Amino acid sequence: MANADLRLTTATGANLARVLLVINFVLLLALIGPGNSHQLYLAERKMGIAHLIVRSVQFWFVGSTVIATILFARIVVSKSEIPKPTKLDWALLLGWWFVIALFCAFAFMMGMGG
Numbered sequence: 001m002a003n004a005d006l007r008l009t010t011a012t013g014a015n016l017a018r019v020l021l022v023i024n025f026v027l028l029l030a031l032i033g034p035g036n037s038h039q040l041y042l043a044e045r046k047m048g049i050a051h052l053i054v055r056s057v058q059f060w061f062v063g064s065t066v067i068a069t070i071l072f073a074r075i076v077v078s079k080s081e082i083p084k085p086t087k088l089d090w091a092l093l094l095g096w097w098f099v100i101a102l103f104c105a106f107a108f109m110m111g112m113g114g
Helices: 002-032 037-047 050-077 087-109
Strands: none
Touching (some): 002 050, 002 087
16 A cells, blocks of 8 residues: 555656646746736836735745755655656756756846845
8 A cells, every 4th residue: 555655646746846847937938928027017016016926936936946856856766666757857857957047147147146
């Protein structure tokens, strides 16, 4: 029974990691994609919720990245009979970390590093 529970939990963890990474990519594309996000920010600021939304998005990106990485690492080091990560899983995780590194480098070059 414990082995079946571990397999189910790990498979669920793999799916959760995939979903988190895909949501991150979609959310990032929505934030930097076509449209005028500055007008949206000004409207949010007028309503007094811009600070809350900006902090929530930052918390989401950091938290979901950490959770997805932990779930992925758990799958990789697991000694059970579960399937190991696929090429798609590796591509999603490494692609997301690469995008994060690019954005951090861009922010540093723009003088937003503090």
